[in-house]
Amino acid sequence: MGKIDTNWEPRIIAFLCNWCSYAGADLAGVGRMQYPANVRVIRVPCSGRISPFFILSSLQNGADGVLVSGCHPGDCHYLTGNYSARRKFALLKSQLEHIGIEKERVQFTWVSASEGGKFAEVINRVTETVRALGPAKKLVKKCL
């Protein structure tokens, strides 16, 4: 067992769609809703833009967790991007779990532009779950 690093903070990459979830994150800010500072947001036009590779790359490059959030079904600014994305995400998540990666490391959710509170809640939940899991070791690139 390695020693526990008490200063360790989880590092989480979040992919947010521009129209709903990014706006929801902004709204959480407007409402001054406090949440942990562990998430680094990458803004994308639509959850449909998010390739499973983005998620795998995040884990490979050292993220302890990944969050993906888009518009609720039916709300997509591009009509159906989130529906198409949902199928891809379902498979990716299942595959990661299959190979034995902790399933809580990669999370998917829908947050609308008016759900600032939900966004804060999601970040709380994701951060705490990933914190409980400890640093990601399984897919991260190691020094040779």
Place this chain on the structure above:
Amino acid sequence: MSSTQITGAVLVVGGGIGGIQSSLDLAESGFKVYLVEKSPAIGGTMPQLDKTFPTNDCSMCILSPKLVECGRHLNIEILTNAELKGISGKPGNFKAVIEQKPRYVAMDKCTGCGDCAEKCPVKLPDLFNKGLSQRKAIFRLFEQAYPPTFAIDKEACKECNVCVKLCKAEAIDFEMEPKTQEINVGSVILSPGFEEFDAGLIANYGYGIFKNVITSIEFERILSASGPYQGQLLRPSDMKPPKRIAWIQCVGSRDIHRVNNNYCSAVCCTYAIKEAIVAKEHSSIDLDTTIFYIDIRTYGKGFESYYKRAKEEHGVRFVKSEIHRIYRDDNENLILRFSDDNRIREEEYDLVVLSVGVTQSEANQKLAIKLGIQLNQHGFCLTEDFSPVKTSQAGIFAAGVFSGPKDIPETVMEASAAASEASGILATARHSLTRDKEYPPENNIIGEKPRIGVFICHCGINIGSVVDISDVKDYAATLENVVFVEDSLFTCSQDSQQRIKERIEEYSLNRVVVAACTPRTHEPLFQETLRETGLNKYLFEMANIRDQCSWVHQRQPEKATEKAKDLIRMSVAKAKLNEPLFQTKLEVNHSALVVGGGISGMVSALAIARQGFEVHVIEKSSRFGGIANNIHSTIEGSDVQVYLKELIDKVSSNPLIHLHTETEIQDVSGYVGNFKTRLVIGEVEEVKEITHGVVVIASGGDIYKPNEYLYAINPNVFSLIELEGEIAKKNKLISTSRNIVLIQCVGSRDDERPYCSRACCSEAVKLALELKKLNSDVNIYILYRDIRTYGFKEQYYLEAREKGVLFIPYDVSDKPAVEAINKEGKDIIKVTVNDLLLNESFSIDADILALATAIIPSPESAKLAGLFKVPLNEDGFFMEAHIKLRPVDFPTEGVFVCGLAHSPKLIEESIIQSKAAASRAGIILSKDRIESNAMVSTIDKDKCSGCGMCVELCPFIAIEIDVIDNTAIINEALCKGCGVCASSCRCGAVDIMGFTDNEIYSMIKTGALECWGNV
């Protein structure tokens, strides 16, 4: 400008969704728009709604892009806190007097940071939240408001000067004075909205006294995530989650006893269903929801199946009964007394929602009077059946609830229709008052090493008080390719913009990163600054260190500082890879193709031609007029045949309109601005190719031919439309009949066709009244499920009842039985029905049986859908791009829909939609070139294997496979840049400009590596 010249500007009164839509349509088609809004922000009622029916879309989500688009439009001038005081002149040349109240906050200085409101000591009820929460004297109407600047409620303000001291932007000015100005416009569109009915007027419901009796709009605020209870479903008395909620319908509507409102508010049934469904979804416990109603009027597109789902999937209970009175118990619970099955019953609820109707506000009525606009008996703006957006004053048009109760898509359609009318008048003055911004030529930076400037904003104290800016600044300077870093109090202020420009020149910056607030509101501003210095606007990145950092990590300044560094590092990494992007310009063919020669097609063609564009109308039959050829009058009594004849004359004589009868489409190629369509004409099948920029699909609908109720078997059984023909033919059978039975919902609202055909209830009432007029002794029985005489049609329903027409409700599982018998030597039709109200069965010996047969999709629809690559819904009608806000558009640009092809509707409604389609079409036709979005998809042909995955996935049909080399090609004119293609391309051949794989990967890499923090 000489007085005979037309003024190419339009005044739009009211900044709700209607006003916004009119403004955008007009500004986009070359007219200057003044949008006058009485409150401090545009948006109207929509921002107050939580979800929208029947898709449960988030109201704010779908509205906010429109707010920004409207707010930032170069040719829309928004006048907030403003009122129209008077109009003089004539169509084409009006002078309007506008009075604008002071905001006390300088709009050019206020950055919207919110420090002032945070510290303002004055609290007062927040009317946006219907008083369920409080706001400050200095306030913003709602968080996403446009303009985003604050305003001061001078009446409440104590002038303590706290805000003046706090405001680092020095935006507050108590010395501001009201301002009156006169503007020249060519036309006016009134869409000032409505007022919800004051539920306090109905004493026996206890509104205003019982805390847990609330109105539907209050309930919307409660449901809203940004509402007074942050989206938690709680009741006001004890802030506990209710377990039982009742909705009472028709509060202030269809009520001639308690209030004199004999119209139906048209929206309440569906919104109550929505609220019940959403409440159930919100509630953590199993929630009881009951809706007390008279008739459920879910007549709109998709509403009936929404109603069905509410009942069957969500378990919403529907009780057909009026509530007599509400009592309150000691726990603030409410006892509802009502009659059910002819017995008085009582039920207890935790919360009661009054489905309040819509009414005309006093202010609107005064405005109408001031402008000399006639109102109808209900106080709404008077319009005519065949000119539904025209007011009694020429050149002044009405849209939205100002002219009668209606929902969002109908308002949007009217707004577009009004825009079409206005641009019809002003066509010759198009582009005379609009302006385009001039920019210096762009520097070519391709091949240059990235030289990045980072500008960090303190946002007053919003960022600076949490994030250690000097630390962040030092850090940013160490990043690769960063050659300049600077911080400022407000990066968005005028002088900061100027400084950015100077720094770009001084340091030869070729990329700019601004670390400040959110790109959603501020990116366009900074991009503009870049353009002004000759830098391509896509060489810009924003790091959101306020909304998503300092504001949400106020108690963790160190972590917030680290995060800010990370976010800047990520933005710098992306900026490094940014490349200049360019919009492609496509030439536009200025003519339109209208498919279908019914009323919709002809109205649409005429409206397009009035805007000055050439139109081809194709009709598959040999005769124009479509279904309207069989309709003789409207319920209001207007003569349809006269109107139709005039319309055909106008269309035939218009030199810009080319009519093609007996014509069908063979094939279609091309896209928005550049369609090529091959027509097959006449029996000889002559083939002709036409080119056009847009298409309006007005292919109409059809009437269902039932195989029940002895239809087509017994000569005395007709469809309603056939009966109307028989009346017009003065068939003797009619004048001699003693009993006439009408059966509603034949082929509608059943398993095969779950939708409501919308027009049949009004049609039946219309015919009943006509039959009564012909022979007041005739007995008319209307067997119905719900009578759906929505809006002002309600008064005819009342009239029919007064005249003795018998309305008998039946249950769909127990349909009336029909039998042809011979009684006393006379052939009659015996109709047996179980009356739901009386719960007893009886028979009528009918001389005539008329069936309200469904309106069904035209058999042409499927073919057209394939040709134009547009979707049909499950009922077989065309499916618009968005049921609320894009009711005549398709995802495929340049293709529009109107009339029965879209869904069943009345003539008046078809006219509105057809004009709306013309307005939307006019936007494209008015442009010489259309510019594509620059952040579009791009294909690397060397990598593409032509598998077609992207083609299948693209929601906008913007990709096709090039048959020659089997690779995908992007139509940049159609691509919206969503990126679903890029994320699904296995070959890595597709990328999204501005969001390339490489750019995103660079952010992933710089964002994920933990050690960067220590570097």
Place this chain on the structure above:
Amino acid sequence: MDYKSIRKSEITEFLDNLIKEYVIFAPIEKDDIVLYGRIKSGNEVILDYSNSVNSPKEAVIPQLETLISCKTDKDITCVKEHLDEQEQFLLFGARPCDARSLLFLDKVFSDEECKDIYYVNRRNAVTIISLGCTLPQETCFCTTTGGGPFSTDGSDLLFIDIGDSYIVQIITEKGAELVEKLDLRKTQDDELTGMDMLIKKSRASIEPEIELDKLKDKLDRSFEGSAWEILAEKCLSCGICTYLCPACHCFDIVDEERKCEVERIRLWDSCQFPHFTMQTSGFNPRPTYKERYRQRIMHKFSYCIDNYGMVGCVGCGRCVTQCPVNLDIRQVLTSFYGK
């Protein structure tokens, strides 16, 4: 020629003794397949198996090695060269063909004019104990490429299986030194006679099929010929033949950010991969399997003779056994020779 003997039953102990001084690579079984790998104890070794799936070249040219790494902490960037002192190691049970391949690799990496210091360090530290092939496989063709089932080229010691015992042939001084340290018994004469018989029998089972000089001539003249397209039509362009080949040695050098370091990594590459010759401009001089397969053959049987004086193939037969589509190098060579 010096010989010693060792009983088969003593092999485990023999290795366990050596393991104290050397890192030992030997054939071991892992998940049903026999691979060359580092052993922790003598009983892991598998000697009754014809040849391992991979070649022992990995011991001298690892698939992956960090040449230098670089780390930035605060303002200091420190660069580290990965040239640690090399442990002494043994290649045990290498087949004569594989041992011979090291002589070829020496020519490539340890040329007087151009020494690859990473290679040389490892090469100097290795002692090779090979195992003669008493029962060559149908895919073996070492005699064709100049070797043989009991070739001593490249080995320091050669073990020859004579039933219950191995005869240990001492080939080099390094080998002799190693034998010195160990207490091996003297070889009996009858053992040596038996050994000669075995060697003869074994050699006879793999008669050389091709004369290499003539082949080179024919190949050089067929470079532009259409034959390649047909020959290589079924090739999948995978890297099996090159990666398993004991003589193939092409590599790529990449810089990778891994965790908090940047590492300069050398890793195997294959001329069979389309990207092997891809140029920055996008031009690829060997765009199809035809050019790539031709390159593999020409390189081994023509260019290597020009450059190093020996063919770049030791006839181990791995590419024949492992090719997923049975593209048999022997058939390809014969097809030229036959003409």
Place this chain on the structure above:
Amino acid sequence: MTDVSSKIREEARKLLKNGEVDVIIGFEKGSIPFSATPCFVRNEADTDKLIWNEYCGNNLARYLSEVRGKAGIIAKGCDTRAIVELIKEKQIQRERISIIGVPCEGMLDRKRIMMSCQRKDKTGIEDQDGQLLTRGDSLNTAVKKDEFLYPACHVCTNRNPVMYDVLIGNTIEERKTDDFADVTEFDEKHSEERWAYITDEIGRCIRCYACRNACPLCYCKECFVDSTQPQWVGKTTEQSDTLSFHIMRSIHLAGRCIECGACERACPVLVDIRILNRKMSADVKNLFGYKTGLDIDQPAPLSIFKPDDSEEFMLDV
């Protein structure tokens, strides 16, 4: 088998003679024991080379998108499923290929057979009357061929071609539908056990890309693994890189993998690659009700969606 071979030759000759095809892709005798090798026959005379036996394991559909001209192909069930997907993905045109379908009872794993006899106490192995006879110094054993079936053949549910122009012989009985019991069983193990198994398997990978290159559906002009901007996967054999390569490949094959097992057959170090691809196939079946390679008109599962697709995997907030 010989009967099948002669019928194949006959059909091939016909196609070439009538000019219906320019080339026949089939199998000829391999150069080593227990093998057959892909061959391309372009004239009638050469059709005699064509053979059919239980070593015709390669998925010949892999060659279809590269071969020039009209092609005839000798195709097993799995090959035809690949053809269906390739047509769907516009890599080949149905009208340009002639399919000579051959029912298949499963193919034998040459490498495992060879391995089983390469220990020195065994001197050889022979095929005798449907059994494999191992000879050795000390023992002779007979092994049922079934024991050497490729793993993919064990769960094959399309032993008959799903699409063909000519069928050689009669169809054979299909197994019951695949219930992915192996996947379920694996997923019931503890996550650390799964991780250990998968990293151990993948740990052997030498990055030769034979799996990818043997796959009939891996036809990209540039594989993601070769992309440098961005470089999705490192090229090293370090666990993260190798594992990412295989996961990403399984994601690319999700809803497309026709489960022929070509990847595993090609692998020189016998990595259990199917453990990843089977999982995706199971999910695609269970979540989207789709099975690959059966119907040209059925849209690919990732090119469509249903509004009510499962959201069970999503965070419940």
